[in-house]
Amino acid sequence: xxxxxxxxxxxxxxxxxxxxxxxxxxxxxxxxxxxxxxxxxxxxxxxxxxxxxxxxxxxxxxxxxxxxxxxxxxxxxxxxxxxxxxxxxxxxxxxxxxxxxxxxxxxxxx
Amino acid sequence: xxxxxxxxxxxxxxxxxxxxxxxxxxxxxxxxxxxxxxxxxxxxxxxxxxxxxxxxxxxxxxxxxxxxxxxxxxxxxxxxxxxxxxxxxxxxxxxxxxxxxxxxxxxxxxxxxxxxxx
Numbered sequence: 001x002x003x004x005x006x007x008x009x010x011x012x013x014x015x016x017x018x019x020x021x022x023x024x025x026x027x028x029x030x031x032x033x034x035x036x037x038x039x040x041x042x043x044x045x046x047x048x049x050x051x052x053x054x055x056x057x058x059x060x061x062x063x064x065x066x067x068x069x070x071x072x073x074x075x076x077x078x079x080x081x082x083x084x085x086x087x088x089x090x091x092x093x094x095x096x097x098x099x100x101x102x103x104x105x106x107x108x109x110x
Numbered sequence: 111x112x113x114x115x116x117x118x119x120x121x122x123x124x125x126x127x128x129x130x131x132x133x134x135x136x137x138x139x140x141x142x143x144x145x146x147x148x149x150x151x152x153x154x155x156x157x158x159x160x161x162x163x164x165x166x167x168x169x170x171x172x173x174x175x176x177x178x179x180x181x182x183x184x185x186x187x188x189x190x191x192x193x194x195x196x197x198x199x200x201x202x203x204x205x206x207x208x209x210x211x212x213x214x215x216x217x218x219x220x221x222x223x224x225x226x227x228x
Contacts, residue, residue, distance in 0.1 A: 003154070036214035038155070045204065045221065046147075046155065051214030089155050093213040097168040099145070104154040 004029065004090055004102035011108040017078040020105045022090030023071060028100055030071035034093035037066060037075045039086045046089065050075060077107070085109045112136035112217045114205050119222030126195050130222050132188040132205035140183045143208035145215055146190050148201035148224075158203070159190065163211075173199075195226045 005023040012018040022029065022037075029035055035053045038046040048057050050066035053073060063078045073092070077084055090102035118130040130146075145160040159169045159179040167179050178191040188205050203222050206215035 034213040
């Protein structure tokens with residue numbers, strides 16, 4: 001079961017906006033709106049940031065937003081802050097009752 | 111307050127077995143979508159298995175036929191029975207809950223380290 005494809009790293013300066021892409025196939029991202037994003041600090045438990053492509057759980061900053069076009073989903077962090085530095089993973093439901101994570105992206109705040 | 115607490119991790123030899131437990135509080139496992147995810151050292155997240163509220167279960171190809179997810183409603187606990195363990199099963203294993211049945215997991219346990227080595 002192949003993982004969704006994310007860039008290995010993305011960086012930006014404080015206050016800038018960055019976007020992380022997540023490319024799948026017509027069997028997952030392209031066919032379902034069950035795309036979510038997780039933030040993970042080193043040695044910590046993943047935290048849900050976005051679900052159903054663009055919905056934010058209670059308590060998550062509105063600086064985080066999600067979208068999807070075709071087989072690619074995206075997470076945008078606006079007004080980048082030092083505390084946003086972490087690993088980010090997308091994931092999606094995949095046909096056949098499977099679930100797949102992305103390869104992960106390390107976000108660095110310069 | 112929703113909490114998930116894993117236990118049962120440890121060192122096991124290749125070919126051996128181990129059972130992980132995930133004790134739930136603040137909700138009932140019988141009414142929940144629950145998942146096991148693992149993360150090998152220095153690697154990304156990998157889905158392992160999930161169980162729907164109806165009790166149906168699904169597995170990643172990498173563990174199918176070797177791992178079994180189950181729940182004990184009386185103990186309000188989720189389990190992962192792992193057999194025929196291999197070195198590449200070495201990872202931190204997390205249990206997680208999908209509160210809204212949208213294949214998004216908003217509550218996670220602290221993780222249990224499983225090391226498969228001779």
